[in-house]
Amino acid sequence: MTTTTPVASPVDFDAFGDYTVKAPTGPDGAFVRPLSPFRGRITAGGGDFPAEPGRYHLYVSLACPWAHRSVIVRALLGLEDVVTMSVVDPVRDGRGWAFREGPGHGPDELNGFTLLREAYEATEPGYDGHVSVPVLWDRVTRGIVSNNFPDISIDLGTQFSEWARPGVDLYPADLRPEIDALNERVYATVNNGVYRCGFAESQKAYDAAVTTLFATLADLEERLADRRYLFGDRLTEADVRLWVTLARFDAVYVTHFKANIRRLVDHPNLWRYARDLYRIPAFGGTTDFGHIKRHYYGTHPRLNPLRIVPAGPEVDWDAP
Structure with missing residues (x-):
């Protein structure tokens, strides 16, 4: 359906170049993730x-694993009518994330932004930093609450219980120290570890990243040998955070990021666990492999200069 809401002009790498993440490289050639400058927190009751x-309104990309976490938590809690959401085009040129009509994404019906950068500039005039997703926007203050992805999913999962689906507790108080400890390791070596493999600028940095990545995956494979989820029969924030990386592993990270010692499907327990979660609508129903592949293969010219999106792999997520 045609909309009158403005949208960005089509992706144009010739006119606008490629988007450049504003972050330094480590002295050993290691990838360094840029910091999130907006860190407001949602609190129940004040x-x-x-x-x-x-x-509140979420700006997300279905391609981005950091944003996908918030999308999953929002769906698990049944907050679709409580926190609204807009989805950006998965392909970005030098202008960054943009709102365009297309399958699975569309215009910004809330503010009429054509580029996500406009939300940052509306919050901090003259903003010249990295523009990332997810973004949590406040209708009252007309600005960004947070673009710090770990805080956003935690706040969605804990501060909206008055309107959330009963019985869903992704961050139970008795498990929080253990969840935090596991999340810290998974973030450093798996979630961010695949990026440290793909964007390493030295053999030393790549070797260190790929070694720790697969060491953690081996430990998780063993952990899941006798339990359904990372903490037994309780689905938690930790499962959400791990799963978004597993969902992209064979489709993107094995080839594009050279995380190729083993595929996800070569880990029997992790592959069973990933398929089990995929059957939950909040996971599988929010996963768009078209967005994922178009984003990664189309917007990292140093890794894929011709922007050719591969046809495979053929992975049966619906297998028993």
């Missing part, structure tokens, strides 16, 4: 950003 239905 504070600068109180939890209220209809007040």
